[in-house]
Each structure stands twice: as C-alpha cells, then as structure tokens.
Amino acid sequence: MREVDLAVVGAGPAGLTAAIEGAKRGCRTVVLDMNPRPGGQLIKQIHRFFGSREHRAGTRGIEIADSLFHEAASAGVEVMVEAEVYAIHDSTLEVVAQTNEDSLVLLSEEATTSRSRPLSIAARRIILATGGAENALNFAGWTLPGVMGAGAAQTMINLWRVLPGKKILMVGAGNVGLIISYQLIQAGGEMVAVIEATSRIGGYGVHAAKISRAGVPILTSHTIISASGESRVERAVIAKVDASWRIVSGSEQELEVDTICIAVGLHPNARLASLAECELCYSPSLGGWVPIHNSRMETTISGIYIAGDLSGVEEASTALEEGRLAGICAAASLGKERAGDYDDIKAIEGRLLGLRSGPFCQHRQDAKQELIGIGEAQCPKQ
Amino acid sequence: MRVVHHPILGDLPKVRQVKIWVDGKEITAHKGEPIAAAIAAAGIKIHRYTTKREEPRGVFCGIGQCTDCVMIVNGVPNVRTCITPVTEGITVETQHGAGRGGR
Numbered sequence: 340m341r342e343v344d345l346a347v348v349g350a351g352p353a354g355l356t357a358a359i360e361g362a363k364r365g366c367r368t369v370v371l372d373m374n375p376r377p378g379g380q381l382i383k384q385i386h387r388f389f390g391s392r393e394h395r396a397g398t399r400g401i402e403i404a405d406s407l408f409h410e411a412a413s414a415g416v417e418v419m420v421e422a423e424v425y426a427i428h429d430s431t432l433e434v435v436a437q438t439n440e441d442s443l444v445l446l447s448e449e450a451t452t453s454r455s456r457p458l459s460i461a462a463r464r465i466i467l468a469t470g471g472a473e474n475a476l477n478f479a480g481w482t483l484p485g486v487m488g489a490g491a492a493q494t495m496i497n498l499w500r501v502l503p504g505k506k507i508l509m510v511g512a513g514n515v516g517l518i519i520s521y522q523l524i525q526a527g528g529e530m531v532a533v534i535e536a537t538s539r540i541g542g543y544g545v546h547a548a549k550i551s552r553a554g555v556p557i558l559t560s561h562t563i564i565s566a567s568g569e570s571r572v573e574r575a576v577i578a579k580v581d582a583s584w585r586i587v588s589g590s591e592q593e594l595e596v597d598t599i600c601i602a603v604g605l606h607p608n609a610r611l612a613s614l615a616e617c618e619l620c621y622s623p624s625l626g627g628w629v630p631i632h633n634s635r636m637e638t639t640i641s642g643i644y645i646a647g648d649l650s651g652v653e654e655a656s657t658a659l660e661e662g663r664l665a666g667i668c669a670a671a672s673l674g675k676e677r678a679g680d681y682d683d684i685k686a687i688e689g690r691l692l693g694l695r696s697g698p699f700c701q702h703r704q705d706a707k708q709e710l711i712g713i714g715e716a717q718c719p720k721q
Numbered sequence: 722m723r724v725v726h727h728p729i730l731g732d733l734p735k736v737r738q739v740k741i742w743v744d745g746k747e748i749t750a751h752k753g754e755p756i757a758a759a760i761a762a763a764g765i766k767i768h769r770y771t772t773k774r775e776e777p778r779g780v781f782c783g784i785g786q787c788t789d790c791v792m793i794v795n796g797v798p799n800v801r802t803c804i805t806p807v808t809e810g811i812t813v814e815t816q817h818g819a820g821r822g823g824r
Contacts, residue, residue: 373785375753375806385729399729423785472786482789484766484779491783491803499758500724500733503780526724570777571766608786 343367344673345666346462348424348611351379352655353647353662354468355407355416360666361466362414364675369460370416373423377411378404379470380490381655383497385525386518388655400655422458427465427615427643464642464669467612468662471605471626471648476510479565485572489519489602496526504598508575509533510563514542516602521549523600531596534561534577536584564591566599575599605652615643620713624706625651633714635668636661641719644669651707653694660691723762739809756802756813757783757790768792768802769816792816 345361347354350372362368376382384400411418473488475481485504489511495503507528509520512535520530533550538560540547547557564576564586579590606627609619617630617638629651636644646665647658664687667680695704725733737752743760750759757768757780767777768790781789785804792813794800798820802813 373804473782475781482776482778484768484777487780488782491780494783494803495758495761495780496724497730499754500727500730501754501758501762502722502724503761505722525728527722527726571779 340459340461341369342461343369344462344675345369345464345466345669346371346460347466347468348372349379349468349470349647349649350374350377350408350418350420351468351470351647351658352381352403352407353470353649353658353665354379354466355411355418356659356662357466357468357644357646357666357669358416358418358662359407359411359414360663361464361670361675362411362416364667364670364677366464366670366673366675368416369462370411370418371422371424371460372418372420375420377408377418377420381407383490383493384655385497385522403655424611427611463673464644465615466636466644466646466662466665466669467615467617467630467638467649468645468647468658468665469608469611469649471652472608473601474604474606476563476601476603478563480567480572483566483568483572484570485568485597486566486599486601489515489600492598492600493519493522496522496528500526502526502528504572504596505529506531506596507598507600508563508577508594508596509600509602511535511602511604512540512542512547512557512559513602513604514546515605516600517542517546517550519600519602520555521546521553524550524553524555528598530555531594532577533557534563535559536562536580538582562586563599572597572599605648607649607652609649612638612643612645612649615640617643617645618717620710622651622706622710624702625653625710629710631710631714631717633718634711635672636665637668637672637714637718639714639718642672651703651710653703657691657694660687660694663687664691722764739807741807741810742812744813744815750807753806756792756794756800756805756807756811758803759807760802760813767815769820770818772818775817791820793820 344366345368347358347370350370358368358370381400381404473490492503495501509516512533562580566572566575575594579587607629612630617640619628630638644665646661738749741750748763766779769778778789781787783803785801790802791799792802793816
C-alpha cells in the first residue's frame with residue numbers, strides 16, 4: 340500500500356491550497372480528484388473575481404486554477420486526476436480510490452477510464468475538500484430532461500463548449516444565477532428570464548446590470564409552477580408570489596423555453612465525510628448539514644480535516660484561505676511545523692474575518708463561530 | 722449545439738474527432754469530452770427512463786454527483802455519462818430502468 344503523510348480529497352481551491360501548505364512543510368502529499376483536470380469549479384469560472392488583490396480580484400477563475408496547480412506541482416504535490424475516493428477506513432486512515440493507471444501524473448489529455456483499478460493509500464492525515472453540491476427544487480415537471488442545475492449548464496458551456504438549450508429560464512437571482520445567465524448569453528443562448536422568489540435580487544448589482552443591459556428581464560417575487568413538454572422541457576409556467584410566499588392567482592404566465600436552470604443555492608457535499616463517520620450538524624447559513632470542525636479545521640474524527648465549501652458553502656476566496664489553514668494545521672499535527680506558522684494562521688484568520696464581514700456575510704461569520712464552538716467541545720484535543 | 726465562437730474563451734480549438742454509436746446511430750464527438758456533452762451537441766436530451774414509471778431523465782448535475790444521466794455504455798449499465806469521456810467506437814444506449822441485462 341502506498342503511504343503518504345497527507346491525502347487531500349478534491350483538487351479545487353481548498354484542496355490545492357491545503358496540499359501546497361502541507362507539502363511546503365515537508366509532508367509527502369497527494370491530492371485525489373475524480374475529474375479529468377484539477378481546479379474544481381474554478382475551471383468553469385470565466386468571469387473576473389471580486390474582492391481584494393490578495394484574493395486575486397480581477398483574475399478569472401480558470402487562471403487561478405492554473406496558477407494553483409503549478410504552485411502545487413512545484414511544491415512537490417502529486418495530483419491524481421480521475422481518482423474517485425469511495426472509502427475511508429478510519430482505523431488506518433486508508434483512502435481507497437478508483438483510479439486510472441495513466442492518471443497518476445497529471446494532465447494526461449489521453450486519459451481514459453478504460454483501465455481503472457482500485458488503489459489504496461495509507462495516509463497519516465486526510466483533508467477532505469469535496470466542495471458543494473447544487474440544491475434541487477421540487478416543482479411539477481422538475482425531473483424532465485432540460486431541467487438542470489445552473490452549474491451543469493455552466494460546465495456544459497464553459498468546459499465542454501456545448502449549449503444545453505436555446506431558450507433558457509434561470510430560477511434564482513443570486514450570484515450563481517446571475518453570472519451563469521450572463522455566461523449562457525456569451526455562449527450564444529437566449530435567456531428568456533431570470534426569476535427570483537424573494538423580493539430582491541440576491542447577487543451583486545454589477546452582475547444583474549450586465550444581464551439587464553442584455554435585455555433579460557429579472558423578475559423578483561416570481562417562482563416556477565411547472566415545467567412541461569413531450570419527454571423534455573418545452574415550456575414553463577411562472578407566477579408571482581406575495582409576501583407570505585403564496586401564488587398570486589391570475590399572475591401565471593407561460594414561457595416557451597427548452598431549458599430551465601436551477602440556481603437556488605448549494606449544500607456541503609458531505610458524503611465522504613459522512614462515510615468517514617465525521618459528525619455533522621445542521622447550519623442553514625452554511626448551506627445545510629456540515630461536518631463539525633474546530634478552529635484547526637479538524638473534524639470529530641481525529642486526523643481528518645476539512646476545508647472549503649464542505650465546511651460551509653461560501654466562496655472561492657474563503658476556500659483558498661481555509662485550505663491553507665487546514666494544510667498548516669494538519670502538517671503541524673505531524674510535527675512538521677514551520678517558523679512563522681502562528682503568524683500565518685493569525686493572518687489567515689484575519690482575512691477570513693474580513694471575507695465574512697459586512698451585511699451580506701456576517702451571518703456566515705456567526706454560523707461559523709457557532710460551528711467552531713461546537714467543534715472545540717467535541718473534536719479531539721491536540 | 723457547439724459553442725464555436727466565444728468572447729472570453731475564443732474560438733473552439735481543433736480537436737481530434739471520434740465516432741461513437743448512440744442507439745445505433747453514428748455521432749461525431751470530440752476526443753476527451755464526456756459522452757453527455759457529445760450527445761447534447763447532437764441534440765439528444767433523454768438518457769434513460771426510470772424503473773417504475775418509465776419517466777425520461779437527462780443531465781441534471783453535470784459533474785458526476787446525481788446519477789440522473791446514466792446510460793448503457795459498451796454494454797455496461799449505469800455509467801455516468803457526464804464524467805465518462807468518449808473513446809473511438811463506443812456504443813451508448815438509452816437505459817431503461819436499472820439497465821439489467823444490458824448487453
């Protein structure tokens with residue numbers, strides 16, 4: 340069995356930064372990712388990021404993914420793609436992954452799934468950075484082909500360069516709904532409307548302005564009633580909702596669409612953490628069931644750490660910081676500390692506090708503090 | 722429909738093409754892309770029919786999490802087409818139910 344100091348699951352922003360910090364401190368580090376390329380969802384983010392320079396504002400997500408991968412590779416991290424982790428045996432922290440013989444070293448464009456084989460890795464520490472998963476929305480016809488997650492449509496257009504449909508309805512006007520609507524227009528799709536059940540647009544004004552300028556109506560206080568068609572989406576019925584979320588009768592309107600994208604939030608993808616028997620708790624502000632963790636990002640299972648959307652759905656910027664935090668702490672628990680770790684951790688905590696402040700984000704800071712409070716009581720003591 | 726021109730990503734790069742067979746029909750796919758992308762480009766939306774009610778299903782999550790898009794690939798049922806790359810000459814079939822007895 341292969342032995343490593345640190346096995347990281349997920350090569351998105353959190354997993355890659357965690358691996359970089361671990362490797363920089365002398366940990367033999369491997370990152371496993373089920374996708375053919377590293378970068379997680381960053382590789383679909385063709386827009387420029389917001390925020391501060393230290394969080395790479397002004398840079399497109401795809402560029403951040405590339406630079407993180409190169410940083411990881413030069414730090415000595417081994418990134419395995421098309422490697423799907425399907426078991427963690429907690430007694431030995433054994434990771435069992437289904438992988439492809441060709442995928443051990445990366446960026447093989449020739450990679451295929453035809454020679455996949457199981458692989459076991461004994462890891463002294465594990466960092467789970469499995470990200471988030473899109474929420475579904477239940478309405479009549481929601482299972483028809485043509486109804487899909489907004490992220491699925493984004494993957495199709497920006498990664499695979501295929502438009503999933505021609506006339507599209509977006510459900511949800513948060514940042515995901517707004518940004519992907521604009522990207523669907525850039526890919527040549529026709530956005531029929533963006534609807535939002537609450538009375539206000541949830542995402543940034545600049546994203547809303549872009550699609551408004553393109554002539555796409557953003558209908559607040561509107562919900563979807565149904566999707567229908569012959570074995571596929573051919574139309575949607577939407578309607579107004581009042582302040583108590585009741586449908587305003589007579590406000591129904593039918594839209595001719597072939598695709599309905601659902602952008603109603605994400606939840607932590609806690610399947611593997613759950614399988615590893617990490618205890619979860621329910622936190623609406625963090626997206627749902629989330630593994631309990633302490634201030635060092637360690638879960639209730641000794642030696643298993645988490646970072647990124649798995650530890651609460653936030654943004655790529657927070658994932659980058661949490662990944663670094665988890666990597667530093669996991670390395671330190673193996674005695675691989677570095678002078679300046681304390682200052683690094685304080686700096687990361689300061690930046691996280693900044694990212695979680697302000698009227699839109701304070702609730703996440705409060706929820707995170709509550710989660711860490713539970714974690715300090717329940718997670719193993721160092 | 723392929724996104725050939727794109728204001729940020731530029732023109733679609735030339736890639737090697739492969740032929741795949743979907744329910745007996747030949748489709749041209751781009752090497753390295755997942756089966757789901759290839760068949761979406763060909764306008765196919767229905768991947769399978771459910772076991773009890775025989776309802777149609779297509780791509781939902783697009784990243785291997787939900788298993789809605791599974792089909793029979795080279796005789797193997799329940800293959801997640803959104804994360805399985807095309808290779809030359811593979812056969813892809815619409816799946817009915819759990820796809821047992823797939824050839």
